[in-house]
Amino acid sequence: MHRVVLLVEDSPGDxxxxxxxxxDADPSIELHVATDGVEAMAYLRREGIHAAxxxxxxxxxxxxxxxxxxxxxxxxxxxxDDLKTIPTVILTTSDAEADILTSYELRANCYLSKPxxxxxxxxxxxxxxxxxxxTVKLPQQALGG
Amino acid sequence: xxxxxxxxMSIEVLLVEDSPGDxxxxxxxxxDAGKPVRLHLVSDGVEAMTFLRREGIYTGxxxxxxxxxxxxxxxxxxxxxxxxxxxxHALKTIPTIILTTSDDEADVLISYQLQAxxxxxxxxxxxxxxxxxxxxxxxxxxKAKLPQxxxxx
Numbered sequence: 001m002h003r004v005v006l007l008v009e010d011s012p013g014d015x016x017x018x019x020x021x022x023x024d025a026d027p028s029i030e031l032h033v034a035t036d037g038v039e040a041m042a043y044l045r046r047e048g049i050h051a052a053x054x055x056x057x058x059x060x061x062x063x064x065x066x067x068x069x070x071x072x073x074x075x076x077x078x079x080x081d082d083l084k085t086i087p088t089v090i091l092t093t094s095d096a097e098a099d100i101l102t103s104y105e106l107r108a109n110c111y112l113s114k115p116x117x118x119x120x121x122x123x124x125x126x127x128x129x130x131x132x133x134x135t136v137k138l139p140q141q142a143l144g145g
Numbered sequence: 146x147x148x149x150x151x152x153x154m155s156i157e158v159l160l161v162e163d164s165p166g167d168x169x170x171x172x173x174x175x176x177d178a179g180k181p182v183r184l185h186l187v188s189d190g191v192e193a194m195t196f197l198r199r200e201g202i203y204t205g206x207x208x209x210x211x212x213x214x215x216x217x218x219x220x221x222x223x224x225x226x227x228x229x230x231x232x233x234h235a236l237k238t239i240p241t242i243i244l245t246t247s248d249d250e251a252d253v254l255i256s257y258q259l260q261a262x263x264x265x266x267x268x269x270x271x272x273x274x275x276x277x278x279x280x281x282x283x284x285x286x287x288k289a290k291l292p293q294x295x296x297x298x
Contacts, residue, residue, distance in 0.1 A: 078260075084257070084258065084260075085254060085257035085258055087257070087263065095290070097292075097293050100290050100291075100292050100293070101238060101292045101293070104237075104238035104240070104292045105237070105238055107231075107237075107260050109262045109263060110240065110262060110263070110285075110289050111289060111290045111291075112288060112289060112290065113290050124288065127283070127284060127288050130280065130284075131280060131283075131284040131288075132263075135265065135277065135280050136263045136264060136265060137248070137253050137264045137265060137266050138253075138264075139250075139253050139254045139257050139264075140250050140253070140254070
């Protein structure tokens with residue numbers, strides 16, 4: 001099954017680790033990367049160079065991002081009738097209770113804290129794949145609009 | 146870790162399910178999953194809201210850390226229960242997982258529109274059902290960070 005994931009992440013190291021872990025889990029996953037919040041919204045709204053961007057099945061969203069904060073990106077996604085049905089998983093180093101609560105208030109589908117250890121990070125990406133891409137029933141692609 | 150109001154580290158799960166067979170399977174799968182889970186059971190939508198609002202016999206009910214919600218329920222439909230949970234400021238942060246036999250794309254879409262945290266389809270076979278509950282357990286109770294208990298306001 002062909003799955004499209006949008007990773008919104010500004011740390012090149014975490015981007016690389018996530019790419020490798022998804023590739024190990026399932027090489028057919030199409031992973032797109034946006035490195036700041038403005039680019040994430042441009043991708044999702046298919047603006048500019050993103051005019052032909054495929055709609056993601058799942059979004060992985062860091063909270064601390066340049067240009068537009070992840071909390072604001074999350075709020076924009078969940079306020080948009082076309083985008084709000086895309087499961088949006090927060091993936092961040094923050095373990096702060098306030099960030100967890102705010103994310104669920106802003107309708108994050110789930111909150112995950114990035115492990116510091118490499119092997120645990122890989123394990124977490126595998127479990128995102130196992131649960132969100134293999135187990136969960138995702139909404140079908142709605143026609144853009 | 147997600148501390149609860151109680152001293153112990155049990156995770157409170159509310160199962161909203163009217164099929165006795167599915168209740169039994171879910172109970173057994175959680176029991177086998179190796180994590181201290183206290184499973185609370187309500188069998189229709191009205192009872193689910195009574196539990197969540199701590200009314201009547203549920204005055205002392207704990208706030209669930211996680212809700213497993215069937216869609217087709219007596220008295221009040223699961224879609225209506227989901228809409229009420231997600232409109233209620235005190236309840237909306239509780240991760241609410243749809244667990245249903247329906248494979249209808251319209252049900253999937255409406256559930257995400259109503260802000261279900263995820264949608265899972267109940268498999269027809271026992272082994273697959275058991276695995277599904279274990280994967281809920283693994284992902285939501287050990288990987289995901291759940292919001293800490295807040296007092297309803």
